[in-house]
Amino acid sequence: MNVSRRWLEAFLNRPLVARDLVPRLAMLGLPADAVEPVNAQLAPVVVGHVVELTPHPNADRLSVCQVDVGGGERRQVVTGAPNVALGAKYPFAALGVTLPNGLTLEKRKLRGEVSEGMLCSADELALGQDHDGLMTLTTDAPAGTPILEVLGLGDDRLVLDVSPMRGDLLGHKGIARELAASLKMPFRLPAVPGTDPAVGASIRRVERRAARMAGSSALPDGLEIAVETGSSCRRFTAAIIEGVAVGPSPDWLRQRLEAVGQRSINNLVDITNYVMFELGQPLHAFDGARIRGGRLAARLATAGERVTTLDGTERTLSASMTVVADGAGAVGVAGIMGGGDSEVSDGTTTIVLEAAYWDPGETRMTRRALGLASEASQRFERGVDLWGLPDVLRRAIELTLVVAGGRLVDAVDVWPVPSNPPRIFLRQARVRQIVGVDLSLAAIEQTMVAIGATVLSKPDDGRLAVDVPGWRRDLTTEIDLVEEVARIYGYDKLPDDLRPFRAGAQVRAPIDVAAARVRQGLAAEGLFEVVLLPIGPATSDQAVPVLNPLSADHGFLRERLIPGLIGQVEANWAAQVRDIRLFEVGTAFLAGPSRPAETTRVAAVVTGAGAPAHWSDSGKTADVDWWDLKGLFERTVSLANPGASVQVEGGELVARLPGGQVVGRASVLSADAPPWAGPVFGLEVELDPAAPAPVPFVPPPTVPSSSRDLALVVPWSVSAESVTTEMRKSGAGLLESVAVIDEYRGPGIAPGARSLAFRLVFRRREKTLKDNEVDSAVNRIRGALEKQLGVTLRS
Amino acid sequence: MDPTGYPDLDALLPRLAAIEGLTPDALEAERIAILGRKQGALTALLRTLPALAPEERKALGAAVNRVKQAFEAAFDHLTTGTGDRPEAAAGLDLTMPGRGRWIGADHPVTRVTTEICEIFASLGFAVAVGPEVEDEWMNFFALNFPENHPALDAHDTLFLSEGSSERADRAGGRLLLRTHTSPVQIRTMQSGPPPYRVVIPGMVYRNDPFDPSHAPAFAQIEGLAVDEGIGMVDLKATLTHFVRKFFGPKTAVRFRPSYFPFTEPSGELDIECQLCHGNGCPACKQTGWMEILGCGMVHPNVLTNAGVDAEKYSGWAFGMGPGRVAMNRYGLPDIRYLYSGDMRLLRQLGGTGR
C-alpha cells in the first residue's frame, strides 16, 4: 500500500516527519518496505526573485535578469519568457540541476550574455501543461526557499506492508485512525477543496431499497439495480449523476494520486481512485449512456461467458464467477476489473457510480482462476466495510459534484440481507492471562474506543461488551480484541524479564540425535555436509510427482540422495576441482499406498586424492579407491545404522540388518567425468533412530599377547573373509584378532591364486600363553585351512 | 663417548651408538642386555667391584657409572620420546610443509540450527521433528488458516495429491509438502498432556522459483511453549534472551505486532541491522532493523484443534529461517550458495582452510 505522508497530515491536521512516522507505524504492525521522496527531482529548485531586469543588448525577445537566489547570492539569467517581470518570483534552477525533462543546466552564453541557471515554466518542472511563460510564484517566502515547500509539493511515499487481514489499512483513513490511536489525538476526513456546504446538503440519504432508479437524459427509463442470489454481491450502492464535465483533474487531486503512484486519467476516474485510496473502498464509474437495457445486475456468469476487461484482454469466465452485467451482457468481473465497453470517456455526461461489497473468498477464487489481480481485488479479498458503503458513495458523489459538476439524479442501496457488525465480550482476566500484564478495565476500554469500537455496556463481572467497527472484519472473537489491546498498549512496553517455567516432558527426537551423530562423524572423516533440494527431476518411474511444480527440474520427490550428490561432483569438475568429499543427511521419499514413505538417510561421495598432496609423495598422492570406500562405508554404517553389517553382494557393498533387510549400499559410481577426474565412489545408508546399545564393559587384558605372521597361498575362489572366518573357528578361543597385512600376486605364485599375509594375535585372558601353546594353535589353524579351504603356507 | 681405557667397557661403546637405529622390540632386548638387573653387561661389571683393590674399585666404578648413565639417557630418549633431541631433526628442514589430512565440516545452516537448538535446550526445550509430507488439515486448517484467504498466498503450496479439502472431517484433505514446520506443533500437542517446550527444525517447501532470494525447499526452525500462565511477557522475555545469546549480549531488540493465522497476538522480533548497526543501509531498507523471527501467542483455535484446553492453557510459538541467518553471518548474496556442493565454498565456510 502506497501512502502519502501529506495525505495523512490532512487527516490528523498536524505535520508528520517520515523519520518518526516509519518506526511508529512499524510498532503498530505496519512496517514500511520503502520510503520514497515524492517529486525528489524538484528538491533543488528554489524561489528566485528578479531584482534587476534589463533588455538583452543584442536580442529583442530576450531579457537579462539579476536573480536573488537566497543566501545573499545573485545569478544572471537570460530568459525569453514574455511574462518575466521585475520584482516577481519564479522557480530558479541553478547550474548542475537536472530538470524532470532530463535537461541538466550548464553555464552558457546567449548572444554574448552569460546565463547562470534558469527560471522555469510549469511545464519544465512537470507541474502543468503551461509552457507559455514562467511559473509565477505568489509567495512571501524569501528567495532560496525550496519550491516544494512553497507549493506544498514536498511529500514522502511510504510503501507499507499491510497484513492480509487488514483491508481497512488499504486506505489513508484506516492508517490515520491507527496513528491517531497511537498519538492519542483526534482525526477527521479532510474537506474537499472548493466544496460548499450546500453540496453536502444536496446529497440525500442513500436510500435502502430494491428499486429502479430515477430516469435521466442518458437513462430515460431509469436504471434497475439487481443483486441476484448466488452471486458474490452482499450489498450494492449506486448513484446516477448527470451533466458532468469530463476533463483534467484539479492540481490537488492529481498531486494526491501521483503521491501514491497513480497516474491521473481524468477527473471522474481520478475521483474513484481517490476514494479508494482514501477510504479503502474500490468504486466503479460507468458511462450512463453506454449501459444497455436500463439494468445493472450482480449475477453469476454463465460458463464460457466472455468479457473484455479494462486492460484489453478478453476473459472467459466460469459459472462460479460473479459479473456485473447490463441488459445485454457482462460489463465487468465483479470485484476485480471493469470492462472497457462501459468506461467513462471524454464524451460522458451521465455517470453511474457503483460501490459494492463482494465476498472476499469468492473474489479471491475468481482472481486466482483468472490470474488477474488489481487494486480492487486486493481490497475486496481482504474485505471492505460492508456497513460503510453509503458513506463511501456520498463521499464519491460530493467529490464528483465539486470536481466535475453535474446533478445527483438518484442514489440507491440494495442490501438483500442486512446485518450488524458482531458484538464480542472481552474479559479483563483473559487480557491478563494472554498478555501477562494487569490492565484496568478502563484502560482496556480506551484501547477499544481508539480502534473505533463502541463499548456498549460495562457489566460488573470484569467484561466489556464490544461492538466491533464494520471496517474490522478481522475482529471476530475475544482473542482478536486481546491482540488489539496489546497492540495499542505497545509491545515495546511489555517487560522482558525471564520468569520461572516448567520444563516440558518431551525428549529429544531420536532421529535428531542419530543425524547429529552421523554429521559429526562424517565431518571428522574429512567430508563436507551439503544441503540439496529434495525435489528434482524423476530418478525412476516410481518417483512421487509434485502436482504443481514451477518447473520440470523440480517436479519429483527424491527417492535417493546419491543422484543429487553426483550432480554436485560434476559441478565441481566443471570448476576444475578434482578432490571432492561430500555428504548429505536428509529425507528420501518412496511411493506408498496412502502417502509417500519418508526415510532419513545419509549419502556420501568421494573422489580424487585420498589425502592432501604432500611433497614426500613426490607428487603422486594416491586416489581414493575401493578400500577407502569400504572403510568409509563401514564407519558410516556404524554411525547411522549400527545394527547392520557390511556385506559383499555382487559388485557392491551392502549394509544388511540381521533380518536380511538392506539398509545401505556403496559402490563405484558412473558420472559425466572429465579425463583427469578420479573414480567416484558413493554410499547411502538409512538412519536408524534407535540409540546404539551401550557396549558392555570388558576389563582390558592384563596378560601379554603373542603374534604370528602367516603368508598363505589363497586361490581366487577362496575369499579373504572365509580364511579369517576359518582361522577364528579353528583358533580355539585363543585367537584374539586377525588382520590381512599384505597381498602379493605375481611370479612365484601359481596362476589362479594370490599370496595373502595375515597377522594373528593370540591371547588367553587369564594367563600368559607359552610359545608352544601358540605354536600348536597356529598348527591347528594351518591344518584347518588346508583341509577346509585348500589354503597352504607360502613356501 | 670417549674410550674409558677398560676394554670390557669400551667394547660396549659401539652398541651405545647403535641404539638409535633399533626397532622397539630390539631396543627393549638391548636395554635388558646392557642394564638388566640379572644379566645386564654393566650390572655384571659392577658385581666384580667388591673383589678389586680400593683405588681400582673407585676408578672402574666411576667409569662404569659414566657409561651406565650414557646408556640410560639414550634408552630414555628413545622409549619416552621426550626430551631435547636436536640431533633427531638433523638433516630435516622443518620449514617444509607438514603432512595434512582432509578436514570436513557440517553445513552452515546445520551449524546455525544446532546453535539455536542448544540455546533453547538450556531453557528446557527438546528437539521435536515430524514428516515433510502432510495433509491440508495438518498444514493449514489445524493451524487456523482461513479457507480462501490471502493469508494462504504467502504459502504457495506444492501438492502431491488431488482431492477435496473437507475440513469438516478434521483430517485429511490433499497431501502436500509442508509449507512450515508448524504441523509438528500439532503433533507434539497431540502426543501427551502439557506442558510443552519443544524446538522444531526441519525442511519446508514452497512453490517458489529457485532464484537469488527464493528456494522451493529451505530450512526452518520453530519453537513452542505451552503451559498454564504463559503470557506474551514470557514470549518477549524468552525470545529476547535467545536473541542476545545468539547475536551477542548488547544486541538491540525490537518486538512489534504482526499477523500470522496460527498465533494471536502475533509479533515479529527485529534485531539491530548487523551490517549498519542501526544507522540504516540498503539491507535493512534504511530502518536500522533486521527482521529475525515471527512469533506470537498460540491461537486458541490451534490449541483446541490439537486437543488442548484453550481456556486453561496458553502458550507461545516462534519460527525463523536458519538459512537467512547463515546468509547474513557469512555474507552470502544469493540463497543458492546454501545449496551448493562447491568444495572451494564449503572449505571457506567451514573455516577449515583446505
Ligand SMILES: [Zn+2]
Ligand atoms: Zn542496515
